[in-house]
Amino acid sequence: MTKRELSSRHWFGKSSAGLVLGLLLAVAMSGLFRKLFGVEEAFFSIKGQLAMWLIAPIWAAVLSFCFLFSSSLRAWIGLAAANAVLWGALWAVGETAR
């Protein structure tokens, strides 16, 4: 926890991080779901649709809570790090397109 006071002044930097990196993070989570439950085809299969649905709550949650970062920079760095971990894992298990 930081000692710096939270304020809504940094809303643009934080929310843009949440919007962009939050979406990427949500797609990565849907990729984990796909890997975990063996989704092959996204559009017509039920599990594929569930993987797509998963994006909305994760994206919305990141966007709602990204204001808790103490600054815009920390928001971008924190979410970028989370993305790097997840996408790295996805790449390692061979789920990403190649």
Place this chain on the structure above:
Amino acid sequence: MKLRTDLVRMYREIHGWVGIVSGLALFIAFYAGAITMFAEPLQRWASPPSRLTPAISLERTPELVEKVLSAHPEAAKAYRINLVIDAAHPARMTWSDGRGREVRSGNAIIHYAAIANDGSLEVVTRGPSPVAQFIDVLHQQVGLPFDHEISMPIMGAIALLYTIAIVSGLVVLLPSLVSDLFALRIGKNLKRMWLDVHNVLGLFSLPFHLVMALTSIVFAFHDEFYDLQGLAFGRVERAARTVAAPGAAERLLPPAEIVAALERQASGFKLRSLDYSRRPDGRTMLRIAGSDERYGMRGPTFGIAEVDPASGKIISRDYLPGHQDGWAATLTSFFALHFGNFGGTPVRWAYFLLGLAGAFLFYTGNLLWIESRRRRERNSTAEQTRSTRILGALTVGVPMGCVAGISVTVAAAKLLGEATTWRIHSEIYYAIFLICVLWALLRGAARSGVDLAIVGALAMLTIPLASLVAGPAWFETADLLAVDGVAMASAAFLLMAARAARRRMTSGPRDSIWAAAASS
């Protein structure tokens, strides 16, 4: 619950801003959405008695199909056999020139076919009223008049703001939850009362609002989500279903036998229509729409079974209510929770009330924003600032314009009869909506609040009036009188609101935007 004060303050400011940006659009979405809960009876209420020859029996339906397909071979691409014949579905067989979305948004011609008494084929293109679908699209597009491709991303952005508003509102409420929850302080301090109303409405309908926000994000962005996934994880073509020996001419089971086969395989699934379409490989696909109130359903009012048209055997149970596996039932629950289609009429009424309460929640949110701006501005100047005045006017004009516009365009369905088109309904709605908004901007929030409440009440009364003019022939069943009943009750409510607004205008605080002086 203890939370850091700077955190609560930050979220209070965020709540105010996302609320004020999305509130008016959300009002329209919720008000129109509440009405959409009864889209089916409303469509029967609004549809003229059909002039088609009464539909032939299900047993003789193959004759009709044969006649249509020889006279209109293009219908073979996709046609529907209605199993329930009513004012909204007057013909046994229908087909359309357009595809799904064009049909649903009134941009396609639908053909209604029957067999006349002399045995000849009868086809008309004027049919049931499109007003219920118009309101549904208004709901989906948060009241925006643009094309689907433009409106939906805006709706999605509103839904994201709405989610932030829900989370931030909850954070703000948490510290004082226990002391504030059951307190409704009606009294001198009007702002306190509105805040209590806002809190209690928001908290008790929280699950409903979370469901609506999250499902709407998907409804807005599913194509983009799939595209992103395709980019990230690659696409796999759909595995071809096992295909029976091609080439041989298909022998389709007659509809009556399909119905009997479904009764054996899925009793309790009340069938509504058989949708035949031609697959890319030339074979016929049959999807059967029907409902089962005991379960949630994938469509707004129906679930779907995919059936082998030659044998009547169910091929896919993915969207067949009560016959799904856990995965499909989970997926379906997202849709069902948005559509409120589980549990029949009582749940529909509950959703109707929750939707209206939601619309009211956004209205109270705007009121609170304006009141707190007023407090801040009072310290600097006695006058309301221009932006607060405009916001106040919009807070009156947009909701009342939406209410009045929907009422009149619904009533118009009965006066126009078979001449109604989607376009006319759209023009009537937006004309009245814009007039109300302009009126509010010109007259100010206080005076127009009184005027427009009366206009809204009169607009509501056009609905029973239209029923009187159109006559009893339009009432296929007596329960459709509920439409007129709800309209009259709403008119009474709006007249009461007008009286309250007048009182507020003359005897409320003078520096309020609701006082007559400030708005002149």
